[in-house]
Amino acid sequence: MRLQISTLILLTNYPTISGQHNHLSRSEHPSTGSGRSRRLLRQAQDASARSVCTNVGWLVLLTALLLAACAGAQVTPTEPGPRAIRLMSHDSFAASEDVIAEFEALHNARVEFLPSGDAGAALNQAILSKGNPLADVFFGVDNTFLSRALEHDIFEPYQSPALADIPDALELDAGHRLLPVDYGDVCMNYDQAWFAEHGVDPPANLEDLTRPAYKGLLVVENPATSSPGLAFMLATIGHFGEGGWLDFWAALRDNDVLVSSGWEDAYWGESTWAGGGDRPIVVSYATSPAAEVYFSEGAMEEPPTGNVLGSGACFRQIEFIGILAGTENRDLAEKLVDFLLSQRFQEDIPLQMFVFPAHEGASLPDFYRWAERPAQPAEVAADAIQANRETWINQWTETVLR
Amino acid sequence: MLLYALPLAFLAVFLFYPLLSILGVSLAPQGQIDLSPLGDLIGSGYYLRTIWFTTWQAALSTALTLALALPGAYVFARYEFRGKSVLRALTTIPFVLPTVVVAAAFSALLGPQGRVNLALMSLLGLDRPPLNLQHTLAIILIAHVFYNYTVVLRLVGGFWTNLNPRLEEAAAVLGAGRWRLFREVTLPLLTPAVAAAALLVFVFCFTSFGTVLLLGGPRFATIEVEIYYQTVSLLNLPMAAALSLVQILFTTTLIWLYTHLQAKTTVPLDLRPQASTQRRPRGWRARLVVGLSVGLMLLTLVTPLLALLDRSFATSTGYGLTYYRELGINRRGSILFVPPLEAIRNSLSFATVTVVLALALGTIAATLLAGERGGQDQRQAGRRGRTGPGGRFNVGRAVKGLRALLDPIFMLPLGVSAVTLGFGYIVALDEPPLNLRTSIWLTPLAHTLVALPFVVRTLLPALRGMNPRWREAAATLGAPPWRVWLEIDLPIVGRAMLVAAIFAFTISMGEFGATSLVARPERPTMPVAIGRFLGQPGALNQGQALAMSALLMLVCVVGFMSIERFRVGEVGEF
Numbered sequence: 001m002r003l004q005i006s007t008l009i010l011l012t013n014y015p016t017i018s019g020q021h022n023h024l025s026r027s028e029h030p031s032t033g034s035g036r037s038r039r040l041l042r043q044a045q046d047a048s049a050r051s052v053c054t055n056v057g058w059l060v061l062l063t064a065l066l067l068a069a070c071a072g073a074q075v076t077p078t079e080p081g082p083r084a085i086r087l088m089s090h091d092s093f094a095a096s097e098d099v100i101a102e103f104e105a106l107h108n109a110r111v112e113f114l115p116s117g118d119a120g121a122a123l124n125q126a127i128l129s130k131g132n133p134l135a136d137v138f139f140g141v142d143n144t145f146l147s148r149a150l151e152h153d154i155f156e157p158y159q160s161p162a163l164a165d166i167p168d169a170l171e172l173d174a175g176h177r178l179l180p181v182d183y184g185d186v187c188m189n190y191d192q193a194w195f196a197e198h199g200v201d202p203p204a205n206l207e208d209l210t211r212p213a214y215k216g217l218l219v220v221e222n223p224a225t226s227s228p229g230l231a232f233m234l235a236t237i238g239h240f241g242e243g244g245w246l247d248f249w250a251a252l253r254d255n256d257v258l259v260s261s262g263w264e265d266a267y268w269g270e271s272t273w274a275g276g277g278d279r280p281i282v283v284s285y286a287t288s289p290a291a292e293v294y295f296s297e298g299a300m301e302e303p304p305t306g307n308v309l310g311s312g313a314c315f316r317q318i319e320f321i322g323i324l325a326g327t328e329n330r331d332l333a334e335k336l337v338d339f340l341l342s343q344r345f346q347e348d349i350p351l352q353m354f355v356f357p358a359h360e361g362a363s364l365p366d367f368y369r370w371a372e373r374p375a376q377p378a379e380v381a382a383d384a385i386q387a388n389r390e391t392w393i394n395q396w397t398e399t400v401l402r
Numbered sequence: 403m404l405l406y407a408l409p410l411a412f413l414a415v416f417l418f419y420p421l422l423s424i425l426g427v428s429l430a431p432q433g434q435i436d437l438s439p440l441g442d443l444i445g446s447g448y449y450l451r452t453i454w455f456t457t458w459q460a461a462l463s464t465a466l467t468l469a470l471a472l473p474g475a476y477v478f479a480r481y482e483f484r485g486k487s488v489l490r491a492l493t494t495i496p497f498v499l500p501t502v503v504v505a506a507a508f509s510a511l512l513g514p515q516g517r518v519n520l521a522l523m524s525l526l527g528l529d530r531p532p533l534n535l536q537h538t539l540a541i542i543l544i545a546h547v548f549y550n551y552t553v554v555l556r557l558v559g560g561f562w563t564n565l566n567p568r569l570e571e572a573a574a575v576l577g578a579g580r581w582r583l584f585r586e587v588t589l590p591l592l593t594p595a596v597a598a599a600a601l602l603v604f605v606f607c608f609t610s611f612g613t614v615l616l617l618g619g620p621r622f623a624t625i626e627v628e629i630y631y632q633t634v635s636l637l638n639l640p641m642a643a644a645l646s647l648v649q650i651l652f653t654t655t656l657i658w659l660y661t662h663l664q665a666k667t668t669v670p671l672d673l674r675p676q677a678s679t680q681r682r683p684r685g686w687r688a689r690l691v692v693g694l695s696v697g698l699m700l701l702t703l704v705t706p707l708l709a710l711l712d713r714s715f716a717t718s719t720g721y722g723l724t725y726y727r728e729l730g731i732n733r734r735g736s737i738l739f740v741p742p743l744e745a746i747r748n749s750l751s752f753a754t755v756t757v758v759l760a761l762a763l764g765t766i767a768a769t770l771l772a773g774e775r776g777g778q779d780q781r782q783a784g785r786r787g788r789t790g791p792g793g794r795f796n797v798g799r800a801v802k803g804l805r806a807l808l809d810p811i812f813m814l815p816l817g818v819s820a821v822t823l824g825f826g827y828i829v830a831l832d833e834p835p836l837n838l839r840t841s842i843w844l845t846p847l848a849h850t851l852v853a854l855p856f857v858v859r860t861l862l863p864a865l866r867g868m869n870p871r872w873r874e875a876a877a878t879l880g881a882p883p884w885r886v887w888l889e890i891d892l893p894i895v896g897r898a899m900l901v902a903a904i905f906a907f908t909i910s911m912g913e914f915g916a917t918s919l920v921a922r923p924e925r926p927t928m929p930v931a932i933g934r935f936l937g938q939p940g941a942l943n944q945g946q947a948l949a950m951s952a953l954l955m956l957v958c959v960v961g962f963m964s965i966e967r968f969r970v971g972e973v974g975e976f
Contacts, residue, residue: 114922
């Protein structure tokens with residue numbers, strides 16, 4: 001007979017039920033022992049019938065899902081056609097599909113993308129896989145990580161002809177191991193509506209932030225865990241010098257500055273215009289106001305925020321591309337680097353990544369009239385950043401958080 | 403026997419090998435092991451304070467979660483009411499939402515411009531928001547309860563469902579008051595499940611990263627946050643490795659303590675199918691209990707989700723489907739664009755593979771750990787040891803010792819830092835045949851690794867509590883061992899297996915584990931898509947992130963309810 005659990009329970013419990021008047025449990029009355037077993041068997045049979053239907057339905061759903069997944073998983077074909085070239089980057093790398101398709105058609109290639117976390121995490125993975133690289137080309141080293149990247153010697157030099165159109169000021173690596181692709185500025189954004197409503201002038205430079213009028217209005221990111229946070233800290237170091245920057249931060253702390261862990265929770269969590277918070281000044285990017293207009297579903301004619309562009313109040317981040325040492329596709333990698341420095345790709349950058357193209361001749365899209373560039377961004381040498389990063393962050397933490 | 407080696411082999415390849423590789427690279431860069439970072443760590447007051455904070459916030463979170471979730475587990479175990487499975491599914495949603503989204507949900511509810519503050523300000527006529535929970539310990543604890551409520555609810559609730567209510571009724575007849583009944587009858591019977599749930603919740607809170615980082619802010623740091631900072635920001639691998647080792651040590655010690663205590667409290671139980679233990683609430687007292695419990699659950703767990711949902715429909719022109727429609731439009735022709743169906747398909751594919759693998763490996767592992775005769779095994783082994791002649795090798799005790807050693811090992815994936823393990827994959831899995839660094843298979847395998855402890859922890863109380871007489875009865879009726887397993891073990895642990903499947907599904911959909919931080923070839927899942935939207939400013943991006951989050955919630959609820967309704971023979975009915 002088919003061993004069903006309900007029957008088995010009955011069998012093993014029968015000795016305890018018989019001879020006992022068990023009034024406690026409503027579901028097991030001794031005098032209807034056989035009626036109960038019949039009921040249980042019937043229930044079990046009904047359950048079996050129901051279970052067949054739901055089981056079949058579940059199996060069909062599962063199979064459909066797996067088939068769909070497998071169908072999608074079929075990688076394009078085994079033709080000896082396009083060569084694969086892999087571009088490793090941070091998670092924010094973006095490009096138009098058309099532009100990439102142009103490159104692929106031109107060189108009979110297939111570009112594979114490998115987003116690898118934030119800029120620091122991606123670079124560290126490239127460093128850890130030195131000698132057996134994860135990709136052919138790496139995009140996303142910025143000037144704060146430049147020295148770390150060069151120190152670990154994971155890139156091959158390549159003097160691209162496209163460098164002719166890139167300003168010398170951006171070429172921080174004389175050895176051409178890392179070539180500049182774009183640049184952006186980390187600046188403070190302020191809420192125009194809030195300042196108009198409260199009748200206060202928006203801050204014009206860094207020193208303003210320590211004035212009582214701006215108490216409790218600023219949110220910054222932790223330089224230990226956030227790239228714009230680090231950039232802003234470096235801006236203060238560049239502007240006030242190593243002797244005075246900590247005093248500035250002590251004054252900011254007294255002025256009730258809020259520190260968040262990353263850009264997302266500062267912008268989406270604490271800002272008055274986007275985050276439902278109570279801070280109208282946020283450390284963000286100089287192109288954020290322009291992006292707000294672009295992504296406003298046409299509701300905005302003007303940006304809701306402005307930039308604090310005073311001398312030394314912003315920090316310029318330059319992003320670089322390099323060919324990873326050990327790549328097996330050096331020729332195609334060179335072509336990809338050339339392409340990323342070409343006017344075609346560079347003109348695509350603003351709309352995709354919301355930074356400025358390094359190419360001098362690249363034209364900017366229309367809504368970039370709202371994208372401002374500071375006249376005098378703060379500067380700190382890449383070597384100094386590499387040498388003092390940990391010290392500075394520790395000092396900052398001591399001053400601001402403890 | 404060989405089958406038992408499978409989960410161990412899996413752990414060896416995907417946990418120990420990468421872990422040892424990265425520890426080797428970090429602590430022995432030139433071939434010589436240099437443990438001085440450990441010395442620096444122990445000597446530094448800052449790190450000791452961090453370790454202490456990590457421990458007590460995890461303990462407090464666990465205590466709070468248990469206190470709040472046990473009544474819920476009781477209601478779910480003993481009562482049958484409408485909307486039960488939907489409510490249970492909703493409590494599991496927090497697990498799958500990216501931390502950024504949970505932060506947004508709390509902000510929408512409890513932030514300075516959130517619903518609660520706005521309501522309080524208008525009610526009490528205040529001009530500043532009265533409730534300020536930003537970057538406080540309170541919000542970390544609330545978030546931990548929010549996340550982990552479901553672990554206790556499902557694990558303890560599922561186990562409680564099958565406990566025989568007659569024992570409690572017998573105690574009541576013998577004169578025990580309600581409280582005494584709970585303390586002396588119910589609680590001891592529930593101990594295996596409660597302890598398992600407490601352990602999972604504790605380890606989870608101990609290794610908490612996103613919650614502490616985003617909701618707690620920079621003033622709170624757990625060991626995991628420190629490891630992330632040392633590894634990613636500073637590339638200070640030796641210190642990161644030292645911190646990882648300390649974290650592993652702490653969690654392993656705790657797990658070992660737990661296993662040691664558990665062995666003494668496990669008893670075979672008289673399990674009953676849910677049809678006979680659950681009933682509709684009758685009488686005002688039962689209805690009040692159920693109503694209060696459900697109400698509390700809705701208030702604390704569902705309202706943030708509703709706040710999120712509400713925001714996803716709130717466009718600049720009033721309520722509408724703009725953001726949902728925008729999900730399907732690639733306005734900028736970007737390569738980063740993820741069609742929503744593709745994201746759903748990728749998430750579900752990874753989740754399905756994870757569930758199948760985790761259940762298969764977890765069941766084998768749990769069977770190995772539980773022993774042939776459930777709880778009887780340990781007592782009989784002890785008895786044999788006492789009466790056997792001195793000097794003879796005691797197999798029972800050796801086996802018991804081996805099991806005690808293996809139990810913490812199966813829990814280890816939860817105690818290892820995701821950052822460390824992620825980088826371990828980069829270092830270790832770089833050559834054939836394990837050339838998986840950039841393979842799409844790494845993602846479900848990493849998810850399976852994190853799901854394995856949940857599966858094992860869920861199945862063990864059920865397996866250990868099984869009455870061995872049922873197996874023996876089946877055997878005397880002529881069933882071979884595989885049939886005994888198929889028709890006796892499987893249906894009884896079926897409920898636990900469904901709970902375990904839910905956990906595995908949730909962990910995969912929520913992108914837990916080492917792969918969330920390292921390179922992933924282009925197979926974007928829903929949480930990845932949400933993260934992409936939140937990377938750029940603009941109302942459209944925020945709205946789409948919320949819309950995708952709402953879709954994620956929907957897909958998960960459907961997934962949970964499908965798994966719960968899974969019925970094969972008697973599996974799931976019990």
